Amino acid sequence: MSMTESSAFIERAMALCRVAKDEQLPVSQSRVIDVFRALKSIDWLNEDDFRLALRTNLAGSREDELRFDRVFHSYWRNLATQQENFKPWRHELVRGEKQYGEERAHEDLLTEQEHFGAQDVQRTLNLSARWDPTAPPLEQVIRELAKRLATRPSRRHKQSRVGRKIDLRRSVRRNVGNGMDMLELMRSKAKVRKTRFVLLADVSGSMDAFNPFLLQLMLGLQRALRNSRTLVFSTQVSEITMQLRRGSVKRTLEDVSAIVKHWSGGTDIGSALGRLNRGILAEGSAGSTVAIIISDGYDNGRTEQIEIEMRAMRRRVRAVVWINPMYGASTFMVRAAGMKAALPFVDHFLPAFNAKSLTSLVQELARI
Amino acid sequence: MASNQTNKIFDSIDSVHAAFAEENYITDRALALTLKLAADLEKPILLEGEAGVGKTEVAKVLASVLDTPLIRLQCYEGLDANTTLYEWNYARQILHIRMAEQDSDKRATLEQTIFSDEFLLNRPLLEAIRHPGPEAAVLLIDEVDRADEEFEAFLLEVLSEFQITVPEIGTFSAIKRPRVILTSNRTRELNDALKRRCLYLWIDYPTPEKELEIITARIPGIQASLAKSITEVMRQLREVDFYKRPGIAEALDWSQALLGLGANTLTPELMQDTAGVILKYHDDIERLREIGADTFLNPQP
Numbered sequence: 001m002s003m004t005e006s007s008a009f010i011e012r013a014m015a016l017c018r019v020a021k022d023e024q025l026p027v028s029q030s031r032v033i034d035v036f037r038a039l040k041s042i043d044w045l046n047e048d049d050f051r052l053a054l055r056t057n058l059a060g061s062r063e064d065e066l067r068f069d070r071v072f073h074s075y076w077r078n079l080a081t082q083q084e085n086f087k088p089w090r091h092e093l094v095r096g097e098k099q100y101g102e103e104r105a106h107e108d109l110l111t112e113q114e115h116f117g118a119q120d121v122q123r124t125l126n127l128s129a130r131w132d133p134t135a136p137p138l139e140q141v142i143r144e145l146a147k148r149l150a151t152r153p154s155r156r157h158k159q160s161r162v163g164r165k166i167d168l169r170r171s172v173r174r175n176v177g178n179g180m181d182m183l184e185l186m187r188s189k190a191k192v193r194k195t196r197f198v199l200l201a202d203v204s205g206s207m208d209a210f211n212p213f214l215l216q217l218m219l220g221l222q223r224a225l226r227n228s229r230t231l232v233f234s235t236q237v238s239e240i241t242m243q244l245r246r247g248s249v250k251r252t253l254e255d256v257s258a259i260v261k262h263w264s265g266g267t268d269i270g271s272a273l274g275r276l277n278r279g280i281l282a283e284g285s286a287g288s289t290v291a292i293i294i295s296d297g298y299d300n301g302r303t304e305q306i307e308i309e310m311r312a313m314r315r316r317v318r319a320v321v322w323i324n325p326m327y328g329a330s331t332f333m334v335r336a337a338g339m340k341a342a343l344p345f346v347d348h349f350l351p352a353f354n355a356k357s358l359t360s361l362v363q364e365l366a367r368i
Numbered sequence: 369m370a371s372n373q374t375n376k377i378f379d380s381i382d383s384v385h386a387a388f389a390e391e392n393y394i395t396d397r398a399l400a401l402t403l404k405l406a407a408d409l410e411k412p413i414l415l416e417g418e419a420g421v422g423k424t425e426v427a428k429v430l431a432s433v434l435d436t437p438l439i440r441l442q443c444y445e446g447l448d449a450n451t452t453l454y455e456w457n458y459a460r461q462i463l464h465i466r467m468a469e470q471d472s473d474k475r476a477t478l479e480q481t482i483f484s485d486e487f488l489l490n491r492p493l494l495e496a497i498r499h500p501g502p503e504a505a506v507l508l509i510d511e512v513d514r515a516d517e518e519f520e521a522f523l524l525e526v527l528s529e530f531q532i533t534v535p536e537i538g539t540f541s542a543i544k545r546p547r548v549i550l551t552s553n554r555t556r557e558l559n560d561a562l563k564r565r566c567l568y569l570w571i572d573y574p575t576p577e578k579e580l581e582i583i584t585a586r587i588p589g590i591q592a593s594l595a596k597s598i599t600e601v602m603r604q605l606r607e608v609d610f611y612k613r614p615g616i617a618e619a620l621d622w623s624q625a626l627l628g629l630g631a632n633t634l635t636p637e638l639m640q641d642t643a644g645v646i647l648k649y650h651d652d653i654e655r656l657r658e659i660g661a662d663t664f665l666n667p668q669p
Contacts, residue, residue, distance in 0.1 A: 026563070156446050
């Protein structure tokens with residue numbers, strides 16, 4: 001490769017890194033430096049090696065890997081980014097759509113189309129229109145929850161200068177040098193009990209009226225509780241944790257709109273719970289997880305499946321909290337079949353539709 | 369000598385693939401390339417993937433390929449820095465103090481003596497950093513997502529500097545930078561700063577062809593037709609919505625079990641009887657019974 005060709009190649013690689021950054025990949029200066037260090041180690045004329053070397057440096061998750069592959073194909077082959085038959089990056093939770101091996105992954109990425117159920121709404125979603133900037137902020141209530149969760153004592157202890165409990169083992173070790181005269185006592189205090197929240201929110205058509213509140217709640221919880229994860233479902237499930245974590249409200253709403261194509265669609269609660277059970281709740285440490293389901297319980301799927309999956313979920317997590325926005329209404333009765341099937345496995349059935357009702361929810365969550 | 373051998377292993381992507389194949393671990397190009405880059409750039413690798421796809425095995429095989437110790441740090445909730453760095457052997461220290469009390473000469477230098485290397489117990493991170501070589505140790509930090517975020521932050525510091533300070537003795541810098549492999553099952557997202565320091569790779573279920581290669585390499589003596597049937601059934605099983613889909617580990621266990629039972633062909637009865645080897649939840653075994661094992665053995669075109 002001549003000098004001119006090399007510098008053109010480097011420029012294109014740099015431009016690719018910039019495009020990757022625009023596509024929300026975690027591209028930083030140090031990662032770009034590592035990319036070029038990595039290119040020294042490989043045959044960069046081999047397209048696959050070149051792609052893999054860039055990807056391993058620029059990706060931080062499976063989703064990033066898939067997104068990078070899409071960016072790479074779009075950029076390097078001059079394909080349109082929004083090519084219609086391009087399979088967008090998929091969420092790890094959706095395990096039925098996993099690819100096998102590198103080659104198949106590419107094949108899938110380039111050829112498969114996203115499939116929607118008959119009840120799904122195929123139109124451009126604009127969540128900004130559903131965001132109510134005049135609504136009373138939930139931040140204070142959510143911050144209160146975060147504060148309570150951050151101060152709950154666990155049974156485990158950690159070392160502390162001001163702890164009340166004397167740590168005998170560490171005190172002995174500390175005073176070995178003093179000929180075992182206990183001149184200095186070491187202390188410990190209770191650790192903070194860790195609770196992870198997994199929020200599964202129903203975004204089907206019947207929940208549209210609650211969208212402003214729902215969006216505020218999801219955004220607030222995800223930003224205040226970094227350990228939590230947020231998923232939305234109708235007839236499909238999408239994880240939106242990363243989208244909720246970064247950027248301004250406007251940017252977040254745009255990002256969520258871009259990836260959740262099934263918003264305002266039909267409802268299949270059983271399948272959504274199944275995905276959760278087989279996805280992140282199957283990955284371990286579910287014992288410290290509290291599952292929060294936000295749904296009105298109206299369902300087009302199989303009621304028996306809801307029962308099966310709720311039973312499975314109850315066995316896995318510390319507690320199941322079901323928030324029904326309809327619950328607050330004076331005429332509310334559990335009529336929805338989905339709700340009836342789920343109720344026996346729910347630990348806390350709560351209303352939440354505005355900032356006031358959220359206060360009681362916060363109190364319950366802080367007690368779990 | 370060892371260093372020359374290492375250079376040869378990481379000479380090219382193909383040589384990495386070949387070295388791993390010699391240890392019966394079949395890598396795909398992405399993994400071989402990541403291992404080569406990790407060696408060249410001296411960066412840790414973060415491996416994510418479903419349970420049972422061979423993440424931990426990568427570290428074990430790497431250690432074996434390089435003929436160097438594998439130092440494993442299994443993470444869990446509540447794991448703290450003390451458990452992973454060092455401890456003082458205080459039982460020995462106390463004994464030493466008692467003995468020194470009889471000897472006035474020793475009493476003067478007692479503190480210096482009991483806080484010396486002789487009384488230091490190396491825990492995994494310090495052990496990896498102090499490993500004298502000739503080849504750097506392989507440090508496996510397994511299931512890092514199970515540890516607390518505070519530990520992750522601490523790990524970040526260790527992985528940046530590769531040095532650990534023991535206040536009573538001084539700072540230990542890595543003689544040979546350990547080759548670090550972190551694995552995660554994604555029970556939670558890891559800190560961006562930690563990810564930034566690592567090369568990232570998602571390990572997926574293998575293709576049936578690759579799985580066949582793995583089974584024949586790892587289970588010598590298995591009939592080719594049986595191994596092929598196993599990979600075909602595994603492929604189909606992974607398409608069913610089980611609570612825990614079988615990984616490569618289960619495929620190998622199943623192959624071993626069938627070989628032990630003297631089976632030459634897979635039958636629905638045999639599959640049902642040995643379902644506990646591949647499926648780990650009662651609900652999943654029931655599901656298999658409902659679907660019928662013969663569905664997997666005689667798939668409809």
